[in-house]
Amino acid sequence: MATGGGQQERPTRPSSFSRVSSSSFSPASSSSTSTSLPPGVRIGANGAAFVSSGIPDLDRILGGGFLVGSVVMVMEDADAPHHLLLLRNFMSQGIVHGQSVLFAGPTKEPRSFLGTLPSPVVQKEGLKIKHDVSDVQDKEKGLRIAWQYKKYFGEQTAVDSHNRDKKQEFSSDFDLRKPLERQLLNSQNVECISTQDAFDLSKLQNHCLTFVSKLSMKDGINSNAGRIAIQSLCAPQCGYFEKDWDMLSFIRSLRATVQSSNAVAVITFPASVLSNSISKRWQHLADTLLSIRAIPDKDLAKLLTGYQDMLGFLHVHKVAQFNSQVPVILDASTYSLKLQKRKSLVLERLNQAPVEGSSGVSYATSGSCSSSKGSLLDF
């Protein structure tokens, strides 16, 4: 049974934002034509269009953000609710940029989830500039810093000073303690659907189709991107839970719908409640695959620095790539989720003594990321 090909089988994507031919692509021309792009969409490498995930660190790790037209899947951990943090930031970012948002959740009142969305932090300009300049200087020195001291220098940003202002508009920091303003939530382009009582996925499928068709019908020129956020798609209390193949064909049709439109879909699902083979099929259908892992209390304290602030681990399995056959190779694939000053979400690399190369090899074999606690952390 075909489960959908990998990224490399689809070389072109007819979303209206991306530039298909790369011959005329240069940084100067992109900055002049970027004014025609709606807010929140940016052109990145290989002429692909990105929207921000709502978490600036995650955008940087994924090489620009979420690709427009891709399906992002997040594998939840049954023990921890951190996937909701990712979803909240994703939806808030869309609302702040005026993009249409469709949310589906396995509760009776999915609208109540909107009340937990964070509002963006208003940052002073001066602080942001200072941070970027020091990073550029560090890069120029070409230091090779030993692993013990990397944490003192912080992460190097790949953004040069020219695009600094655009970067700030593209993705905002969110304050998780402050809820988003009511009038933004009540606008017409935020829809919510409940999946709990549904016995099959046809209703959700129709909703997604109408949502995506509405995106392309708007005004022609300045149609904005759309965001689809589905929480816990295979939650066991939903009526369609035992229909594995129906769920897979829903994801496949969602993928096809989103691919030819200006939307990004983020789906979270608890992988532990699916059987192994079905879970693998779900993972193959994702363009970008992330997973969340909970931290057991106290036990890892002696191995990791900064352990007390960590909420959980984020593991990047797959990163979508467009217009290129070169795969994305990450420095590290496991990051820790932390709350900075209890309000904004940051992702940090784990600081630990280097482990021998076996960790990379066995990650590939244990890639299914079940809830077994014995799986390796990849640094």
Place this chain on the structure above:
Amino acid sequence: MAEGLIVRSLRDGSLPGEHAPALCLEDSLPSPLASHSHAVFRHLLASLLSTGTGTAVVLVAFHRSPSFYLSLLSPTFHNSIRLLDCYSDPLAWKSNHHPPPPSHSPQNITLLTNLNHLPHFLSSILHLAKDLGAQGHDRVTVAIDSVTHMLRHAPLPSVLQLLTNLRCHEKISSLFWLIHTDLHEPKVISSFEYISTMIASLQPIVQLPDYANANISASITSLEENYSKAKFNVRLKRRNGRVKLLCEELLIEQGSVKFSSVPSVSSVVAQNLIPKVQFNIQLSDKERMDRANVVLPFEHQGNGQNIEIYDGRRSLSESQKDPSSTKIGGLSEQKRSNNNKSEKGEIHYIRDSDDEQPDSDEDPDDDLDI
């Protein structure tokens, strides 16, 4: 401590705005006499009821008859418990042929025959909970004897929906159920773990022996321990997203359950969770002895002579040669004799101290202060 934590969180119920805590008690075949988990179930029931007048329990009895439960509890608690009897007539055989006499059952037992229809089931539980609430009990806990029995009558998603609805309902303050893990597929068990906030399971203290090994007889007699003791593993999902893992020992004595803590368990738990490092830093005893016997290249002269290291103190061989001579004298004597034999270079190694670890001076950054 694990048992205390569980009872406390079940008794305290949920904070406003949160769903009720739910405990999933898992029963499995390797822990012999499946009644162990049932004993824990009864123990939890009794401890919840005995904590005061505020807590009341709605017990859904599938596995044992309601009178069994009533006989377990002292009569003072009979007012704080309501039983939903799903044991006597689950398939409605009796009521189809002989309608039940109206005032047959005691006041706190309600007979339920239509188990296929889960909304009716839910409303009966809520009705009983409201009853108890009206009597002045502000915290109502729902205990389900065996979810395995429920799954015989209704499909999995509807059972899970029922449990989730119970968790959301404002009259219910906590919820716990028993499930037999061997009778279901793993994904069913993981679905129940997904919707619960605490997961407790029993494991045998002594594992079944590997019959290929030689000494079977010794291990079989130790299996007897399994009949009275078991390991009680608890996994708690905390509000900050961390997972707390606890393990205790369970003793069953004459029908009552006692919990005692086992100190050596945390290391076992930690071993599963830390990443497996490829190199093993610790030395075994044999390796330590071998290391002590290793002759380092700068400690010998390469010409087969006895190894003598000038360590700043009188060594045994020097005292044997000339007990009255000084250290320096002894050394120079040796030097002269060596020089007569060969013209090769010599190595004179002075050890700083006897207990010097070989790599102790390795990290020059220790005094670095950033």
